[in-house]
Amino acid sequence: MKYLHNILFLAASIGMLSLTSCKKWLDVRPKTEVKESEQFSTEQGFKDALYGTYQKAADGQLYGENLTFGFLEVLSQGYESTTKIDHDFFYSATYQYNNAGVTSRINSIWNNMYSTIAQTNYILKNIDDRKSLFTGNNYSIIRGEALALRAFLHFDLLRLYAPSPKSDVTATAIPYMTAFTVTPQARLKVGEVIAACEKDLKEAEALLRVYPQMSNPSGNDDFLAFRSNRMNYWAVKAILARLYLYNNDRVHALAYAKDIINSNNFRFITSAELNAAAKDLNRTFTPEHIFAIYVAKLKDPVSSYFMMATGDKLYRKFTITEDRRKALFEVSTGGGTDLRFVSNSLWSASNGIIFPSKLWQIDENREELKKRIPVLTLSEMYYIAAESEPLTADGLKWLNKVRSARNIAELPAGIDATTLQNEIFKEYRKDFICEGQLFYYYKRINRNKIEGALNSNISNDQYVLPLPQQEIEFGK
Template identity: 25%
Template sequence: YGLLAASILTGSCKKDLELRPTDTVEEDVAFSSVAALQKGLNTAYTRYGSSRSSTMFATSITSDETKFGPNNGGTGQFGYRLQYNADGTSGGDVVTPFFNYYVALDQINRVLGKIDDVPTSGATESTQRDYIKGQLLALRAMCHFELLQAYAKKYDPADPLGIPVVTTSCLTCQPPRNTVAEVMAQVEKDLNDGKALMPATTASFNNLELSQLAVTAYQARVAQYKGEWQKASDLATTVINSGIKPLVSGSAFTGIWTDDNTNETLFRSRFETNAAVGSNWTQTNGSIIFSPSDKLTASYSANDIRSTTYIGTNSAGRYVKKFSQSSRGGSIVDLKGIRTAELYLIRAEAKA
């Protein structure tokens, strides 16, 4: 009787111990199908968009592109005056992208860590899984590259102070900085490996997802950063000559910035109802937090379409117009990650 009772109690305890949590989802369950992998990728895209948005703001206020707007009550003051420290007390605007990118990288690496174990049903699912993996690898490259641009000195492959390369999910790890050369090697490997898993880009491609053409554009950007001018020119020419996203003018150009079209845009991050991009400069009620700098404003000629597209004027003064409005509301716009126009600039610089 005692042995029977003990076995019953032991079995009961074991059963209790094997209960899975009901308020969280374990990774083995979360990423157990191709559909679940797609959801994981969608989250990675969202986190990348947040990272890129915070980087745009940090680089704008610490450069000569903006100045305090008439309605600024202190937003971004430490970054603008270059009086920040590497903490949240005065450096929040500058250190936020660092945090955001590594949050995005953790999500990317979580999905990549499980993706090869996910079964597929037929050729269609197998192709979809490969494409998901390709996008994740390309996103990982972009996160590392943009971190390097923001938090390392001018490109020097011999510089030991790059940024930490993270290719696995580890919330408690504190990885040291990799060398600049090591960071770039990982960036280029992930771009190459990711691109190889993607289908050929057609005219009807979805620019909310990374494509072969978009990755080629990012490879041109990386080559330009490294000073590999012939490679940068060749890659830029490949994108330009594809004819898939040609340059536009007139209303076709102004419509890019109000999200009326996606002309020239090779990749964009969607902000459906979120004003995170536009409200950095102009809030949804029209308050001007940061204005275009006088230097930037003066750089456009009177008949330059970019002047009236990028810069507006209201009763309070000049404001950043290019992120100020879409049909979804004030300051709600998509983030344009890379456009064909940049490829022309890359090629021009490479040939200069």
């Protein structure tokens, strides 16, 4: 496996991460290479290694593009332009995974995910023997975040490279790497990977319970700041809610979703925040972020894909038409009041071409409102609760709370379960633009149609990304 080469590289170079100050940990850059014994000789060394893991996850090969607004959103058919034959992403949008460029992208995602997992395992390999180094609750926090990241990354690998449980829970899936090792690991079955993710997440939940706050009110420890950009206590619960629903365990999915909703740590965005002056404009709905990836140079790819400059070509852009936007938000049947539709901050029009501008990076914008891509959000927890309630009427209440917050009419009482499920689906399409989550929704319910796809029938041929050839050759 290419993963093995990544481990060897990490063993030699993980120590490159060092900080001069925690104040700007999100922008930390490699400085000097140090040995493992030196890297983990101080509490700060563990913090630096953890920061480096988040940086690696934020790379454009992973959540900084491919697994959010890039490749994954293209698979979701979130953009209309990508199905044009001359578009750079045409072969991705038509699920031609044997195309050389698409294969390269798929392999890069696999390799970089396992490389990032290796870094979490490198931290976990060293932390238990050095408990005495840690002050306060930092041992629990660092170990908890590393375990949560390991589970989160494996879960997304499962959702990409294996059938969904609804399709085949016994299918052979992916290796679950729990050690920093060069020994090839056997590929587990879908259900076994889910169980391994659950185990790591439950341990992380217990560890992170020591610090459930989403901020650091005293302001005297920068390590406890920016919690929405880290695998915080509530993020772990959110992943568990998502994991349980993926495995059709609605009882536990509902319980975890309600825990987050009832925590009062998160709230829905307001219309005023979406129509504020440039300084205070909140395009990504940060009050709803349970976990968001911080991408220091997000402005570069966003400008490339979602803005038009002199000399730019449309075959590189991510756009939709106004007709499709109106259909998506059901304008003809009353959806025209939806704040996600009417807010000028979320859309940009140029000669009839519509660019989603949710991720635009404007210099005047306050720093805490920039460089963030939502990964786990409050709205998803409401959708999970709505789908998981045993009674349709109770599920409708959760969905109507989101609709009310988005300034659209609540659905009437008395709708049946099928209608409720379809309305939840339509909300996923509206809410997760540029985030890539819609593809996972389609796959979870094993839907045979993806809206906007040129392919008339969707199956595991499209839902399951092919394993890299080296994994097939050298894996167990």
